Amino acid sequence: MKKRSADALALSRAILAAATLAAAFAAPCALAGPTPAPANAYAYIGYPNNGQTLPAGKPFKVWFGLRYMGVAPRGVKFPNTGHHHLLIDVDLPPMDQEIPSDRNHLHYGAGETETMLELPPGKHTLQLLMGDDKHIPHNPPVYSKKITIYVK
Numbered sequence: 001m002k003k004r005s006a007d008a009l010a011l012s013r014a015i016l017a018a019a020t021l022a023a024a025f026a027a028p029c030a031l032a033g034p035t036p037a038p039a040n041a042y043a044y045i046g047y048p049n050n051g052q053t054l055p056a057g058k059p060f061k062v063w064f065g066l067r068y069m070g071v072a073p074r075g076v077k078f079p080n081t082g083h084h085h086l087l088i089d090v091d092l093p094p095m096d097q098e099i100p101s102d103r104n105h106l107h108y109g110a111g112e113t114e115t116m117l118e119l120p121p122g123k124h125t126l127q128l129l130m131g132d133d134k135h136i137p138h139n140p141p142v143y144s145k146k147i148t149i150y151v152k
């Protein structure tokens, strides 16, 4: 009888651990905006290349790549579209809130798919993140790999 209650306790602990683990994995899924995006959609930086060195004091072009969804200007609510945001020297922002607008988070609300950028000498990171008509990332969020470039 003693053995059986010890087993029951061990089992209930295991169930609790599993539930906690499930909650931990489920939590990040809630961190996305209300606008759906196609599951296979992805963004990529077509230029510059990861690890590339660019000349200082000279603007360079950044190409915004996007597959399996479309670009629409800010304020336009149309299925499977959004507009680009270029993240400079920062990590991804919260995925369930409006993307900040500052010099590290540039919005391309006219539907641009490229830009000219000039950065001070040094090591920099670039990453694209799509936002919906209200500048909130989609569900699932659509973002590129973060690339590193060198300006000198």
Ligand SMILES: [Cu+2]
Pocket: 074, 083, 084, 085, 099, 107, 108, 109, 131, 134, 135
């Ligand atoms: Cu925006």
